[in-house]
Amino acid sequence: MKALVLAGGSGTRLRPITHTMAKQLVPVAGEPVLFHGLRALADAGVNEVGMVVGGTRAQIREAVGDGSRFGLRVTYLWQEEPLGLAHAVSIAGDFLGDDEFLMYLGDNLVLGGLRSMVDGYRAERPAARLLLAPVADPRRFGVAEVGDDGRVVGLQEKPAVPRSDLAVVGVYLFGPDIHKAIAEIEPSARGELEITDAIQWLIDRDLRVSADVLTGYWKDTGTVADVLEVNRHLLRSLVGSTEGATHDSEISGPVVIGAGADVTGSTVIGPSVIGPGAVVTGSRIGPFASIGEGCRISGSAIRDSIVMPRSSIAGVRGLESSLIGQDVEISRPTPDTGGHQLVLGDGSRVGLVS
Incomplete structure (x- = not known):
């Protein structure tokens, strides 16, 4: 047919x-x-x-x-x-x-x-x-x-x-x-x-x-x-597997860690997916997080979210219910003034908790 x-x-x-x-x-x-x-x-x-x-x-x-x-x-x-x-x-x-x-x-x-x-x-x-x-x-x-x-x-x-x-x-x-x-x-x-x-x-x-x-x-x-x-x-039926590397990290529940990915000093709570080549350091991921190929996540906490390939998130706590596109960079401003610094294109949507 x-x-x-x-x-x-x-x-x-x-x-x-x-x-x-x-x-x-x-x-x-x-x-x-x-x-x-x-x-x-x-x-x-x-x-x-x-x-x-x-x-x-x-x-x-x-x-x-x-x-x-x-x-x-x-x-x-x-x-x-x-x-x-x-x-x-x-x-x-x-x-x-x-x-x-x-x-x-x-x-x-x-x-x-x-x-x-x-x-x-x-x-x-x-x-x-x-x-x-x-x-x-x-x-x-x-x-x-x-x-x-x-x-x-x-x-x-x-x-x-x-x-x-x-x-x-x-x-x-x-x-x-x-x-x-x-x-x-x-x-x-x-x-x-x-x-x-x-x-x-x-x-x-x-x-x-x-x-x-x-x-x-x-x-x-x-x-x-x-x-x-x-x-x-879909993640609720996930079968965990590890092709990448983990160091000094806690993995609980069904988690997929893709080939070439590296998870260091982090907690990953399933069901969650860490895509191929992604690097996660000092972070808390999941549950219900999908981290795309080649992403860089450091010092952050992400749950119930999708982060698309090659995006970078640093020093961001409490990120949830979010859809992050490809090649996006999210970080805390340096020096940290306590304020929010945003660069947003047309049609963007942001929810801030202050």
């Missing part, structure tokens, strides 16, 4: 991180969220992927390559503007042909359910099959109304009065009829071709649209809070 992975979009809710980084490459538990999705696709029996990319295409291509490390063959598809999920399907027409395919939003994390969803689709061969998950506030999502026979009878996009609590997760399975539907629909009020409109077109013509209700974990990593939650969730 083919898959269409959407890896474009600007990630405005994750700025300033996404001013310079593709949102799908933000790391959780030590690796980009997109990689977790690609592995899930391979586990579900997908072998050929069309990767829809936009302005960050060079970063995505450098990170993913030809897909062979995931057991996939990846073809890159250029989307000039993000004009809706259905538009992404339309620009992938030559790649998809008349084949059945799975569409996966690359900034989502879905654990469990893809294999059973694919198997259910193959057994039934509907026009479309959706993955749904119950949510506390369905007004924030596309919502599906499901009949007693498991057939989807209607869709609502962020409804004021939802008809169910079943949100449409960022995973879809389609047969070739979806191309007819997309050719017939018009752009929505926001100027995009909505995949929900295309699916509703199928429903209105009495073509079967079925659904699976997810029993595993799902999260759209659209905000800093979402990214940190996913990081915590």
